[in-house]
Amino acid sequence: MSRLLFDTNVLLDLVDERRPQSREAVLVVERCNGGGDMGLVTPMSLKDAYYVLGKAYGESIARRCIDLLAGLLVVAPFGAEECDLALRSGEPDFEDGLIRACAELNGVDVILSRDIRAFAGSRVPAMTCAEYLEKVGE
DSSP: OOEEEEOHHHHHHHHOTTSTTHHHHHHHHHHTTTSSOEEEEOHHHHHHHHHHHHHHHOHHHHHHHHHHHHHHSEEOOOSHHHHHHHHHSOOSSHHHHHHHHHHHHTTOSEEEOSOGGGGTTOSSOEEOHHHHHHHTTO
């Protein structure tokens, strides 16, 4: 079983079939719900997805989407230790540093993102959903 941390851009792919990698994101989340993998998400990513979805579709739809995502994925523990590690990481983007820190401190095997370059310095490898599916043979 792999522990997969979903970046915000992949959450948006999951709930909007018009986005470029929506199908792959759905296939990965299916592996996390009956296929043996565990999908994790940070509270921060849920907040960011809520903001984007609220602007695009309105508060009611955004709230339903976040409820769906929180039901499909495990909300990872997130607190002061992750913030401190992100600040000390030297990441040029603090948000990416927070994702990286959460992955490293919570035993994550793969960060799923469409911006894999953002996690080049992480001990946890980052890949797109398509790359992950290819790796596991789907």
